[in-house]
Amino acid sequence: EVRVAGAGALGLSCALALADAGCAVTVYDPAQEGQNASGVAAGMLAPVFETVLDAGSAGNFDLLSAARDLWPALAQRAGIGIDRTGAVAVGSPTWLAAVADGVEALGLPATELSGAPLRALTPAVAARFSRGIGTPEDWWLDPRSALRALRAAAGAAGVSFVAAPAAGRGSAAWLVVATGASRGLAQEVPELTGLTPIKGQILRYGEMGAAGPCLRGEGVYAAPAGDGLAIGATMESGRDDTRVDPQALDPLVRAGLDLFPGLRGATFTVSAGVRAATADGLPMVGAAGDPWTLLAVGARRNGWLLAPLVAKLVTAQVTGADPGPYARRLDPARFRTC
Numbered sequence: 234e235v236r237v238a239g240a241g242a243l244g245l246s247c248a249l250a251l252a253d254a255g256c257a258v259t260v261y262d263p264a265q266e267g268q269n270a271s272g273v274a275a276g277m278l279a280p281v282f283e284t285v286l287d288a289g290s291a292g293n294f295d296l297l298s299a300a301r302d303l304w305p306a307l308a309q310r311a312g313i314g315i316d317r318t319g320a321v322a323v324g325s326p327t328w329l330a331a332v333a334d335g336v337e338a339l340g341l342p343a344t345e346l347s348g349a350p351l352r353a354l355t356p357a358v359a360a361r362f363s364r365g366i367g368t369p370e371d372w373w374l375d376p377r378s379a380l381r382a383l384r385a386a387a388g389a390a391g392v393s394f395v396a397a398p399a400a401g402r403g404s405a406a407w408l409v410v411a412t413g414a415s416r417g418l419a420q421e422v423p424e425l426t427g428l429t430p431i432k433g434q435i436l437r438y439g440e441m442g443a444a445g446p447c448l449r450g451e452g453v454y455a456a457p458a459g460d461g462l463a464i465g466a467t468m469e470s471g472r473d474d475t476r477v478d479p480q481a482l483d484p485l486v487r488a489g490l491d492l493f494p495g496l497r498g499a500t501f502t503v504s505a506g507v508r509a510a511t512a513d514g515l516p517m518v519g520a521a522g523d524p525w526t527l528l529a530v531g532a533r534r535n536g537w538l539l540a541p542l543v544a545k546l547v548t549a550q551v552t553g554a555d556p557g558p559y560a561r562r563l564d565p566a567r568f569r570t571c
Contacts, residue, residue: 234259240380242380244260246544249307251551254552301538306541318446320446326364410425414430416428430472434503435465436503467481518546
C-alpha cells in the first residue's frame with residue numbers, strides 16, 4: 234500500500250507507475266484538479282535549450298535527455314499527446330552565437346534557420362529576427378490535458394483519489410511526497426524545509442494558434458498550448474503566493490511583444506504557480522530520513538520533463554528494482570550534513 238501526497242506531474246506519474254507495478258495506491262491532494270504548478274506550466278520537454286539557457290540546469294544534459302527519452306512510453310500508456318516539432322531560438326547575433334556554441338558543446342548540431350525555413354516554422358515572429366537556431370530534440374505537451382490524461386490512466390489502473398492532504402504515512406507501507414513547494418508535511422519530512430519556493434507567472438493568449446515549435450528568446454519562451462500561446466515565465470525566487478503581480482509581469486509582456494508584435498492589444502490571461510527548487514537545481518528523489526518515506530520534490534522548472542524518470546526511480550525503490558544510473562545524483566542524502 235502506497236500513499237502519494239500530491240497530484241501534479243510527479244505525483245500522478247509516480248502513482249501510475251506504482252499501480253502498474255502492483256501497488257495499492259491512494260493519491261492525496263486538496264487542490265482542485267489542475268490547480269497546481271504542473272497545471273500552470275508550459276509543458277516543455279526541453280533537455281537541449283534548458284541545459285543551454287538555464288544556469289540551474291547546466292551540466293545535467295545527460296539526465297534531462299534520459300528523462301525525455303522515457304516520455305514516449307509514458308505518453309502511450311496514459312494517452313498523452315507529444316509534439317515533436319522541435320524548438321527554435323531567436324535573438325541578437327551575439328546571443329544566437331552563444332546558443333549555437335552551447336548546443337554544439339552538447340555534441341549536437343546547431344541547425345541554423347533563416348529566410349523561408351524560419352518563417353515557415355515561426356510565421357508570426359517579429360520580422361527583425363532573420364536567423365534562428367533549431368533543435369528537434371526539444372518537445373512539448375499541453376500540461377492541462379496531460380494532467381487529465383495521467384489522472385484518468387491512474388484511476389483506470391486502480392488508483393484512488395482523496396481530496397485532502399496526506400496526514401503522514403499512516404498505515405501505508407510507503408509514503409511518496411510529491412507536494413511541490415508545500416511544507417505541509419515538514420514536521421514528518423524535514424527535508425521539505427530545504428526547498429526554495431519560486432513563483433512563476435505565465436501569459437496565455439487564446440487568440441494565437443496552438444501549433445508549431447516552442448520558441449526561445451532572450452529571457453522568454455513562447456510555447457503552444459491547448460488554450461492558445463503561453464508566454465513565460467517569471468522566476469520569482471522566495472515567493473510562495475499565487476497572486477497576479479502586474480509589476481513583475483511588465484518585463485514578460487514586453488518580451489512577448491518583442492517576439493510577436495502582432496500580440497499588441499491582444500487579450501491575455503495570467504496564471505501563477507509556485508514551484509520548488511533545491512540548492513543544486515535537481516529534485517530530491519529517494520528516501521527521506523524515514524526510509525519508508527520517499528521524496529519526489531524540487532524539480533524547479535523541469536517537473537514535466539523529469540516526471541517519468543522520477544516515477545521510475547520511486548517505483549524501483551518501492552519494488553526493490555535497479556533504479557539506474559541517476560538515483561545517486563538525485564538522492565536526498567546529498568544535502569544531509571550529518
